[in-house]
Amino acid sequence: MGTKMKVFTTVFNNGKKEKTIKEYELVREEKGVENSVVDLFPELEYQRWIGFGGAITDAAGYVYTKLSDQDKKKVIDLYYGEDGNRYKMVRSHIDSCDFSVDMYCAMNDPEDRDMKSFSLERDEKYILPLMKDAQDKVGQGFDIMLTPWSPPAFMKTNNSRTHGGKLKPEYHQFWADYFCRYIKEYEKRGFKVNRITIQNEPLAVQTWDSCIFTPEEEKAFMKDYLYPTLVKNGLGDVKINIWDHNKERMVEWGQIIIDEETDKMVDGIAFHWYSGDHFESIDICRQLFPNKELIFTESCIEYSRFDTDELRNARMYAHDIIGDMNGGMTAFIDWNILLDKQGGPNHVGNFCDAPIMVDTETGEYVTKLSFDYIGHFSKYIEKDARRIGFSKPNKDIEITAFKNPDGSIVTVLLNPTDREMPIHIRINGDIVSFVVPGDAIATAII
Numbered sequence: 001m002g003t004k005m006k007v008f009t010t011v012f013n014n015g016k017k018e019k020t021i022k023e024y025e026l027v028r029e030e031k032g033v034e035n036s037v038v039d040l041f042p043e044l045e046y047q048r049w050i051g052f053g054g055a056i057t058d059a060a061g062y063v064y065t066k067l068s069d070q071d072k073k074k075v076i077d078l079y080y081g082e083d084g085n086r087y088k089m090v091r092s093h094i095d096s097c098d099f100s101v102d103m104y105c106a107m108n109d110p111e112d113r114d115m116k117s118f119s120l121e122r123d124e125k126y127i128l129p130l131m132k133d134a135q136d137k138v139g140q141g142f143d144i145m146l147t148p149w150s151p152p153a154f155m156k157t158n159n160s161r162t163h164g165g166k167l168k169p170e171y172h173q174f175w176a177d178y179f180c181r182y183i184k185e186y187e188k189r190g191f192k193v194n195r196i197t198i199q200n201e202p203l204a205v206q207t208w209d210s211c212i213f214t215p216e217e218e219k220a221f222m223k224d225y226l227y228p229t230l231v232k233n234g235l236g237d238v239k240i241n242i243w244d245h246n247k248e249r250m251v252e253w254g255q256i257i258i259d260e261e262t263d264k265m266v267d268g269i270a271f272h273w274y275s276g277d278h279f280e281s282i283d284i285c286r287q288l289f290p291n292k293e294l295i296f297t298e299s300c301i302e303y304s305r306f307d308t309d310e311l312r313n314a315r316m317y318a319h320d321i322i323g324d325m326n327g328g329m330t331a332f333i334d335w336n337i338l339l340d341k342q343g344g345p346n347h348v349g350n351f352c353d354a355p356i357m358v359d360t361e362t363g364e365y366v367t368k369l370s371f372d373y374i375g376h377f378s379k380y381i382e383k384d385a386r387r388i389g390f391s392k393p394n395k396d397i398e399i400t401a402f403k404n405p406d407g408s409i410v411t412v413l414l415n416p417t418d419r420e421m422p423i424h425i426r427i428n429g430d431i432v433s434f435v436v437p438g439d440a441i442a443t444a445i446i
Contacts, residue, residue, distance in 0.1 A: 003446060005425070005432045008380075010372050011440040012311045017372060026430035026446070033424040033431065036393050040411065040427040042403050044389030047286065049402060050293065050330050051143060052378035053089025054079065054337035054355070056134065058100035059345050061126030063338045066360040072133065075356060075365065079337055080137040085375045088141050088383070090134060091297055091333045092127055094148040094182050096161070097200070098208035098350050099336055101126070103161055106182065110154040113174070120185045128189060135191065141383070145195040145297070145333065146182065147244060149209035151175050156211065164205030164212045172221055176229035183235055197244040197270045197297065198222055204245065208348045215256040218242060222257070227265040239267035244297055247271045247278035254285055258292075268293025268330070274302075279323040286328030293330050296321075300335040301353035301370075303343050311439060313353060314369035318398070318414045318441055321377055325387060325400045334374065338365075376443045380410045397421055397436070409446040415439070 003026045011018045067075060078084040095105040104122045107115060120128075135142045150161040155175055158165030167175055183193045198221065202213035213221070222240060230238055243253040250271050258266050269285055269292060285294055299320065301313045321332060336354045343351030355371035358364070385402040388409070392399045398414040415421050418438040425432050425444060436442045 003430065005444055005446045007434055007442055007444045008376065009437065009440055009442040010369075010376065011437045012314070012369055013439070015310075017369060019372075022434065024432045024434055026427070026432045029426060029429055029431045030424075030433075033433065036422050037424045037426050037431075038393070038397075038399060038411070038413075039391045040401055040409060040425060041389035042409055042427065045386040045403065046389075047294070047328050047330050047387055049381055049383060049385040049387070050295070051087075051089045051383050052085070052332050052374070052381075053087045053091065053143065054334040055091045055099075055298070056127055056131050057093060057097060057336050058122075058126050059340075060099070060336045060338040060354075061128075061130040062101050062345060063340050063358045063360060064130045065126065066340075066358055066363055067365065068363055071363065071365060075338065076133050076137050078356065078367065078371070080134050085371065085378045087134075087337075087378060088138050089143040089145070089331060089333050090131065091145045091147060092131065093200070094146050094179070095150065095152070096122075096209055096347075097149040098206070098346050098348055099339075099344070100209075100347055101345050102347050103209065105152045105161070106178075106185075108152050108154065115177070115181055118181055118185075120182075120189075124189075128191070131191060142192075143194045144186070144191055145197065145241075145295075146186070146193055147197045147200045147297070148179075148211070149200045150211045151178070161209045162207055164210050166212050166217075167221070172225045173229070176221075176225040179226060180229055180233040180235055183238060184233070193238055195239040195241060195267070195295075197241045198226065199244065201245045201272070202243070203249070208346075208350065215253050218253075219257040219262065222265060223262055239293070240265060241268040241270040241293065241295060241297075242266055244270040245272055246275035247273065247281045248275045250278075251281050251284050251288070254289055254292075258289060266292065268295055270295045270297040272296075272298040273320050277320070277323055279327040282324055282327030282329055294328050295331040295333065296324055296329055297333050298335045303351045303353070306353075308353065310369040314373040314441075315414065315416050317370050318373045318376070318412075319416070321374070322398045322400045322412065322414060325377075325402075332374075332377070373441055376412055376441050380404075380412075380443050380445060382406075385410070397423070411444045411446075413442045413444065415441070
């Protein structure tokens with residue numbers, strides 16, 4: 001008795017965010033609350049949590065240059081500060097992606113087999129200055145993932161960075177060497193690369209930078225070239241995540257690639273959200289591959305599919321994070337941390353929303369509701385937290401719950417309805433009662 005619970009709530013009313021913090025005391029279980037009880041079972045532990053983050057793309061870095069020094073500091077504090085969303089993970093791209101100001105690669109000379117022309121000059125223009133400020137803010141524990149969208153055009157069957165194409169067989173070793181050179185160049189500049197994925201969206205033929213792999217081809221490239229080349233270059237500690245595309249194919253990809261021989265080579269399965277919920281796919285992967293990371297590596301509100309409705313878009317984030325966490329997700333990395341007011345720059349006009357957007361003409365920035373909704377998870381769920389067991393009264397309230405290393409219990413509750421919802425959290429025979437307003441998200445910490 002005497003245990004306290006804090007509830008942090010964000011409500012969106014008439015286009016405005018309203019935030020409250022209230023404190024409650026747990027009391028001995030009361031009668032008559034069984035129809036709205038959330039039961040927590042902290043003794044039932046599931047996956048270990050790694051962390052939260054967002055993508056530092058060429059586009060994000062370009063937009064960052066348009067901020068004043070004062071606003072740069074504010075944005076870094078918002079994302080990486082202890083009082084902000086407390087991001088510690090970052091995903092970036094090897095050579096250009098669609099969210100680059102233009103297409104580029106570190107070298108493009110097929111005769112240069114010694115990579116003498118290899119240069120990170122383009123990364124140094126936009127990506128690395130923003131990454132350095134983020135890393136300086138986070139300090140120890142900054143976690144970097146690198147992903148290619150396409151090899152240089154001369155390595156591909158269609159001789160283009162765009163419209164798919166495949167890696168030519170004669171360039172398999174050279175592409176593996178390219179990976180290692182990229183990672184080492186980052187290390188020379190003070191950035192430790194923790195993870196890579198083999199190919200972004202390996203089944204997508206795009207008008208922007210893209211390259212196609214079947215699962216069998218990705219497996220062969222990893223097993224015969226990429227993994228042994230990483231080890232040979234002293235980079236065996238760099239974790240390899242396979243797939244890196246939508247959830248509905250992650251089970252199949254894992255089943256084909258992970259076997260007795262490759263198990264030690266594969267650290268996890270990365271996935272995106274663009275084909276629907278498929279929370280069951282994550283849960284199946286958790287059961288099939290209980291020792292693998294299951295990392296969410298990309299989400300954004302594409303303007304080709306959705307408009308700028310802040311509440312709906314923020315709910316999409318919370319709904320997906322909750323479902324993915326309950327399925328077994330071990331880390332969440334959003335897409336661009338910054339974009340301009342148009343939703344770019346993007347060299348093929350594939351514009352989308354971002355949690356913070358900047359007017360590059362005035363230098364002013366705005367934080368979207370999605371930023372606050374993500375913060376309801378990232379501010380309070382710590383690295384090495386464990387998801388715990390829970391049950392909830394109905395489908396109208398969406399919930400996940402974690403136990404932090406210090407023993408505190410974090411429960412995130414999304415109310416996607418427009419009516420207020422009474423909640424009674426019960427844990428170890430004690431209960432606490434409060435109301436989650438309509439159109440709100442709440443984080444309760446015991």
